[in-house]
Amino acid sequence: MIEPFLEMMSAERGAAANTLASYRHDLEDADGYMRTRTGRPLQQAASADVASYLRALSGEGLAASSQARRLSALRQFFRFLYAEGVRGDDPTGPIASPKKARALPKHLSTDAVSRLLERARAEADADGAGANAVRAKRTRAVVELLYATGLRISELTGLPAALLGRAEPFFTIRGKGGKERLVPLSEAARAACLDYRQALDADPRAVDCPFLFPNETFGAPVARQVLARDLKALGARCGIAAAQLSPHVLRHAFATHLLQNGADLRVVQQLLGHADISTTQIYTHVLDERLHALVSAHHPLAAATRRH
Incomplete structure (x- = not known):
């Protein structure tokens, strides 16, 4: 029934040649597995057989995204069989799609952030006036x-x-979902903002502007795309590729470097404003590395191994 299925996909759905070739490969692979394992063709597979096939793919190291593509092909195939009256059920119905692993967030090393800060400070302190x-x-x-x-x-x-008029080392921010959280304000960050506002206040329009970072007309906040563009340009001037740098990458660097230096995951969750700890757990690879280093450095057996 694979050939009739491919003919239907071509004639009725206008599937491209590459798509048809992909379906053929996936279905013939599944058919071969079923015949070897059960002695029956793919069209007679039960749900347990499909689940076994997916486990076999996982055991071979096939990525979750590729497994999901194979399952999608099987779903299409069995729906075709049901519509044609060849089968009275769909064995893929109870099968959940393989979950894709969450990609680790991009972040900068402490050395890269140090270079970025040093360049930003040098350019801000350089003699000059005007918009630049x-x-x-x-x-x-x-x-x-x-x-x-x-x-x-x-x-x-x-x-x-008005944030800069406060003496406290923390301020309150309203984040996603309207949730408020306390955010630390370092002396270096406060000093940088005050230096910027002092230069900006040379324009009379800035005096009554309520925004810390206004746009050119002082009528609204600056667009985030503008800040992202300037950040990438700064990175390029200190050897950091544009693809490696964005405002969100600095947010990830903040979290990663805190964890690398001993911060608790719950504290980082609160500082980032994540409603659920599961969101913050994308950083657990950092904790795993830290725990491994801790055991390697302090466990008696690890120390004995190093001596030998």
């Missing part, structure tokens, strides 16, 4: 804030200018 000087100071303030706080870029652009 203000932009350099703004970029420094943005880098300092993102790395010191872990803010989302949308949260950063919405910060009020």
Whole structure:
């Protein structure tokens, strides 16, 4: 029944040649497995047989995304058999799609962040005036804030200018879902923001502007795309590829470097504003590395192994 299925996909759904070739490969592979394991063709497979086939693919190291593609082909095939009256059921119905592993977030090393901060500070402190000087100071303030706080870029652009009038080392931010959280404000980040605002206040329109980072007309916050563009340009000037750098990458660096230096996962969850700890658990690879290093450094057997 594989050939009639492929003919239907071509004639009725206009499937491209590459798509048909992919379906053929996946279905013939499954058919071969079924005949070898059960002695029956694919069209007679039971749910347990399909589940066994997927487990076999996983055991061979096939990626979850590729397993999901194979299962999708099987679903299409068995729905065709049901529609044609060849089968009275769909054995793929009870089968859950393989879950794709969550990609580890991109983050910068501490050395890369140090280079970024040093370049931002040098450019902000360079002699100059006008729009370019203000932009350099703004970029420094943005880098300092993102790395010191872990803010989302949308949260950063919405910060009020009144924030700098507070003496407290923390401020409150309203994040996703309207949830409020406390965010630390380092002295370096505060100093960078004050330096930027002092340069910006040379424009009379800035005096009554309520936004910490206004746009060119002072009528709204600066667009996050503008800040992202300036950040990538700064990164390029200190040897960091554009694909490796974004405001969100600095947020991930904030979390990763905290965990690498001993912070608790629950604390990082609160600082990032994650509603569920499962979201923060994308960083558990950092904890795994830290625990491995801890055991390797301090366990008596590990120490004995190093001596030998």
